[in-house]
Amino acid sequence: MTSLVTHLTSVPRETTGFLNRLKDKARKLMAMPQNAINLFIPLEEEKEDALRDVLNTIRADTHHNAILPLGQFSDVLHFARFLIYEGPDHPQEYGSYLVFIANVDGPVEDFLQRLVNKSSAGLDAILSACRDYPPKRRRTRQARLQFLLKHQLPAQAFYINTVGRGVKQILEEDRLHQALQDYLNSLTHPVTLSATELRLQLINHVAKSPDLFWALEPPERPSLLWKAKEQLRFMTLVGLGTIVVIFTWPLILGWVVLVQLKETGDEELANRASLERLNELRADEDFAVHNQFSAAGSLKPGLVRRLTARSVLALAQVSLRHVFNKGDLAGIPLLGLDGVDTIHFAHWIMLDNDQRLLFASNYDGSLESYMVDFIDKVSWGLNVVFSNGQGYPRTNWLFFDGARNEERFKDYLGHHQLSTLVWHTPYKHLSAVNIANNSEIRSGLRGRMNETQAKAWLQRLT
Amino acid sequence: MKDAAIQTMSYTLDASQNRQDFLSYPNPIDLREIQGIVARGYGNLPAACYGLFHIKTPDLARPTLIELQSKLTYAEERPPLLAINLAWTYRGLRQMGLDENIADQFSNEFRSGIDTNHKRRILGDEGRNSPEFWDWGGPNSSPIDLLLLCYAVDQASLEHEYQNLKQTLAESGIEEVRRLDTQVLPDNKEHFGFRDGIAQPFLKEFDRKGRDLVAVPLGEILLGYPNGYDRYTQRPLIAAELDTASQLPPDPEGSPTRDLGKNGTYLVFRQMSQDIPAFWRYLQEQTSSSEEAVRLASKMVGRWPSGAPLVLSPEEDNTAIKDKDAFTYHDTDRQGFKCPLGAHIRRTHPRDSLQPEPGSEKSIAFSNRHRLLRRGRSYGAPFHPSVNPTEYLKQLSGTAYPEESPEKSSEDRGLHFICINANIGRQFEFVQHTWANNPNFNGLYQDPDPIIGSRSAYGLPQNRFTQQQPPVRCQFSGMPEFVGIRGGGYFFLPSRSALAFILSRGASA
Numbered sequence: 006m007t008s009l010v011t012h013l014t015s016v017p018r019e020t021t022g023f024l025n026r027l028k029d030k031a032r033k034l035m036a037m038p039q040n041a042i043n044l045f046i047p048l049e050e051e052k053e054d055a056l057r058d059v060l061n062t063i064r065a066d067t068h069h070n071a072i073l074p075l076g077q078f079s080d081v082l083h084f085a086r087f088l089i090y091e092g093p094d095h096p097q098e099y100g101s102y103l104v105f106i107a108n109v110d111g112p113v114e115d116f117l118q119r120l121v122n123k124s125s126a127g128l129d130a131i132l133s134a135c136r137d138y139p140p141k142r143r144r145t146r147q148a149r150l151q152f153l154l155k156h157q158l159p160a161q162a163f164y165i166n167t168v169g170r171g172v173k174q175i176l177e178e179d180r181l182h183q184a185l186q187d188y189l190n191s192l193t194h195p196v197t198l199s200a201t202e203l204r205l206q207l208i209n210h211v212a213k214s215p216d217l218f219w220a221l222e223p224p225e226r227p228s229l230l231w232k233a234k235e236q237l238r239f240m241t242l243v244g245l246g247t248i249v250v251i252f253t254w255p256l257i258l259g260w261v262v263l264v265q266l267k268e269t270g271d272e273e274l275a276n277r278a279s280l281e282r283l284n285e286l287r288a289d290e291d292f293a294v295h296n297q298f299s300a301a302g303s304l305k306p307g308l309v310r311r312l313t314a315r316s317v318l319a320l321a322q323v324s325l326r327h328v329f330n331k332g333d334l335a336g337i338p339l340l341g342l343d344g345v346d347t348i349h350f351a352h353w354i355m356l357d358n359d360q361r362l363l364f365a366s367n368y369d370g371s372l373e374s375y376m377v378d379f380i381d382k383v384s385w386g387l388n389v390v391f392s393n394g395q396g397y398p399r400t401n402w403l404f405f406d407g408a409r410n411e412e413r414f415k416d417y418l419g420h421h422q423l424s425t426l427v428w429h430t431p432y433k434h435l436s437a438v439n440i441a442n443n444s445e446i447r448s449g450l451r452g453r454m455n456e457t458q459a460k461a462w463l464q465r466l467t
Numbered sequence: 468m469k470d471a472a473i474q475t476m477s478y479t480l481d482a483s484q485n486r487q488d489f490l491s492y493p494n495p496i497d498l499r500e501i502q503g504i505v506a507r508g509y510g511n512l513p514a515a516c517y518g519l520f521h522i523k524t525p526d527l528a529r530p531t532l533i534e535l536q537s538k539l540t541y542a543e544e545r546p547p548l549l550a551i552n553l554a555w556t557y558r559g560l561r562q563m564g565l566d567e568n569i570a571d572q573f574s575n576e577f578r579s580g581i582d583t584n585h586k587r588r589i590l591g592d593e594g595r596n597s598p599e600f601w602d603w604g605g606p607n608s609s610p611i612d613l614l615l616l617c618y619a620v621d622q623a624s625l626e627h628e629y630q631n632l633k634q635t636l637a638e639s640g641i642e643e644v645r646r647l648d649t650q651v652l653p654d655n656k657e658h659f660g661f662r663d664g665i666a667q668p669f670l671k672e673f674d675r676k677g678r679d680l681v682a683v684p685l686g687e688i689l690l691g692y693p694n695g696y697d698r699y700t701q702r703p704l705i706a707a708e709l710d711t712a713s714q715l716p717p718d719p720e721g722s723p724t725r726d727l728g729k730n731g732t733y734l735v736f737r738q739m740s741q742d743i744p745a746f747w748r749y750l751q752e753q754t755s756s757s758e759e760a761v762r763l764a765s766k767m768v769g770r771w772p773s774g775a776p777l778v779l780s781p782e783e784d785n786t787a788i789k790d791k792d793a794f795t796y797h798d799t800d801r802q803g804f805k806c807p808l809g810a811h812i813r814r815t816h817p818r819d820s821l822q823p824e825p826g827s828e829k830s831i832a833f834s835n836r837h838r839l840l841r842r843g844r845s846y847g848a849p850f851h852p853s854v855n856p857t858e859y860l861k862q863l864s865g866t867a868y869p870e871e872s873p874e875k876s877s878e879d880r881g882l883h884f885i886c887i888n889a890n891i892g893r894q895f896e897f898v899q900h901t902w903a904n905n906p907n908f909n910g911l912y913q914d915p916d917p918i919i920g921s922r923s924a925y926g927l928p929q930n931r932f933t934q935q936q937p938p939v940r941c942q943f944s945g946m947p948e949f950v951g952i953r954g955g956g957y958f959f960l961p962s963r964s965a966l967a968f969i970l971s972r973g974a975s976a
């Protein structure tokens with residue numbers, strides 16, 4: 006895309022403007038409203054310690070620190086984290102990466118551009134520890150941006166709790182919720198109005214408050230054109246998938262049997278990580294309603310596993326993007342499968358030529374409750390994806406057992422969890438359920454409701 | 468294993484019961500192995516105290532502790548006069564020389580202890596509740612190795628027995644760090660004025676009435692049995708050759724090792740002071756009559772003072788159902804109009820009200836993997852001898868208070884909260900953190916458990932209580948802390964044979 010821009014420099018101004026707008030439109034149509042940034046940048050060994058110091062300064066106050074105050078991006082930036090992850094040949098050979106993972110509204114390039122424009126000094130402080138970062142005199146904005154873009158890795162699968170809900174909306178609707186609570190608190194209880202009357206009173210209050218007035222409008226949502234495109238994409242994929250299944254089902258069946266045969270011979274990790282290590286990890290947790298989780302591990306060797314992992318992630322990606330995009334991960338009532346409504350974002354990223362897989366998520370509650378949710382509610386989903394990892398508790402037919410083996414599973418995570426050196430959240434007091442509820446509160450300010458509907462809506466104001 | 472022994476064994480039963488009553492079906496559990504406090508709360512022994520001890524000279528201590536074994540009470544008998552149980556801290560086990568490789572197989576929570584920075588954060592033990600300020604169990608108080616739980620039929624015999632024990636222990640270098648007294652309040656009430664100790668996980672194996680309720684798997688409460696996932700919870704397994712006296716049971720999972728955990732479990736102890744004037748004064752401020760105050764307080768607890776559950780009797784107290792525990796939330800009270808979503812008992816045991824699939828057996832099974840067997844007792848003189856909220860409120864509005872008798876309000880009273888569970892992380896810590904302290908529990912926003920929830924989290928105040936009602940909730944804010952943490956610890960409650968092994972030399976090989 007950037008090469009396109011350079012080619013266009015000779016074209017007259019108006020045309021560029023028009024083309025740019027067109028290009029922008031096309032880009033918006035193709036892109037998701039929320040995107041994942043995954044940067045993996047090789048480090049210079051001798052600079053790692055200094056980098057850790059820099060990251061520690063950021064960590065102390067991710068919003069306002071002097072190096073990279075992430076609070077200034079609070080209109081588009083959801084969660085962000087920095088890690089340092091060892092190379093595939095560790096400890097024989099140094100190959101650590103600086104990892105930056107973030108969830109942003111709008112295109113990744115736009116965010117990185119803004120990052121470069123606003124925080125070039127801060128970026129330099131961090132990136133100068135990286136291999137091949139341009140030397141001082143050659144550090145233009147463009148050079149920095151190029152460097153960042155060059156080190157992007159795609160997420161093989163990416164979960165967005167609710168596609169289309171931006172951070173601005175989340176923060177605004179939080180304000181709305183609080184304002185309505187304050188208003189309700191100013192009334193005499195028990196309120197003697199009917200639900201419909203009370204609702205109208207609340208709507209009136211919002212309409213009269215200049216700082217809440219916006220809430221009467223629906224939130225900005227992806228365009229109809231975008232939705233149609235997504236539908237089309239999904240249908241095409243389902244269609245293609247069906248065709249593939251029809252023609253290759255014996256092959257797929259054989260494949261599954263092959264994997265099942267392999268499963269019975271797979272080694273499972275049968276011990277706990279050291280207590281010191283686990284407590285070190287715990288020391289970074291439970292400072293907000295939600296937590297970060299980062300983990301990585303090696304895939305089981307061999308083509309079968311590699312292909313299984315790739316296909317499963319590809320399938321996961323289709324379902325995450327097109328099915329599990331409204332607040333519930335992996336819930337399929339028709340099949341009696343339960344989902345979880347506590348995950349904000351999650352990424353799966355293949356590394357080192359498919360030798361390793363990194364998983365990063367932002368979830369509500371403590372790690373204990375997160376693991377319990379995994380085990381109790383979505384073990385099948387985890388099993389399919391993670392059973393390709395070395396040492397994962399033994400699965401059966403890909404879906405069964407695995408994570409249901411509570412302690413083996415917890416131990417497995419303990420061995421593979423990575424320390425998240427910096428973690429940023431712009432709404433540390435809100436759970437995913439709160440955020441969804443706030444949106445429902447807002448949308449209930451519009452339209453007609455009968456008494457029953459109004460009653461149900463008012464109960465959202467708990 | 469000891470199968471033959473189990474079959475031919477004759478249990479000592481409660482005086483009032485015959486064998487059939489006690490064992491609802493052929494009992495595969497060796498009750499002689501399990502410390503009595505797991506099977507019963509010793510309600511017939513109203514006098515009780517807890518002694519916290521420190522082992523100064525292990526070699527001197529060993530013979531005395533070996534002798535003490537024969538005095539301990541096991542689940543096979545319902546002691547008519549006296550009961551003694553013994554629990555250990557991780558430090559205590561190491562102090563007695565338990566080999567590191569064995570000790571390291573205990574649960575992470577037990578090994579780390581209750582006061583790491585992370586535990587403080589999730590348990591809410593921060594600010595004035597920080598372990599630094601604790602009377603016992605914190606970094607600034609003497610280390611604790613042993614917890615002796617003593618129960619007797621009256622205060623005089625308790626005194627007699629405890630003093631004897633204490634002296635014997637002292638003579639062999641086991642020093643009392645602290646003695647914690649208890650007080651049984653009328654009607655089994657706790658100090659705020661509510662009947663306590665009603666709801667417990669139903670364990671078929673200990674049921675004396677042969678009831679057919681949804682049972683909590685024994686492995687949730689005791690080590691060495693299948694837990695809520697039908698697996699065996701982490702516990703120390705020992706190479707058979709270390710068990711020279713062949714006293715430990717074999718690993719029930721079939722490995723050639725011996726099970727040091729089986730029939731033992733973990734005991735969590737929290738000394739919680741209760742500020743009666745703060746509680747009832749807050750309720751008085753929020754309401755306009757003493758009737759309303761009691762009602763709001765009951766909404767916070769989820770039961771009326773008599774014990775009657777709010778879901779079954781939402782409008783008024785009803786002593787006829789004071790011990791009722793057979794109820795659920797989803798079908799009767801999904802929205803929390805009867806028992807608020809944030810009430811103490813609805814948080815600490817949500818029954819069928821949470822995901823997955825509220826109202827279903829799945830939801831109940833989910834709750835049942837986070838159950839606690841509560842065995843605590845109150846301490847300190849009641850704020851008013853009747854332990855009746857109406858009297859409390861009168862006393863608080865009366866002129867005699869507070870200026871004229873400040874000692875009444877400042878007197879230390881509260882609950883020695885004790886609970887038993889096989890997995891401290893998934894049970895006690897989960898209940899305290901994910902359900903009680905969590906201000907966002909069940910879709911709420913800034914509501915901690917009104918009774919035991921931490922009043923701040925994530926650097927933000929969390930002090931609201933929401934009473935769901937039509938057409939719209941009523942919210943109470945600025946709720947102060949009503950309880951404080953004065954001490955605490957994680958203990959291991961070994962089986963009879965595990966204790967013998969720990970005290971034997973083989974353990975320190």
Ligand code: HEM
Binds near residue numbers: 658811816898918
């Ligand atoms: C001073 C502190 C506390 C007070 C005054 C208190 C009071 C009560 C009362 C009045 C009940 C209802 C009676 C009953 O069902 O037995 C109850 C039940 C319960 N409490 Fe507490 N409690 C305290 C601390 C705790 C703590 C620290 C926990 C756990 C972390 C806890 C867990 C429970 C549980 C699990 C129930 C039974 C709920 C049910 O099964 O319906 N309590 N408590």
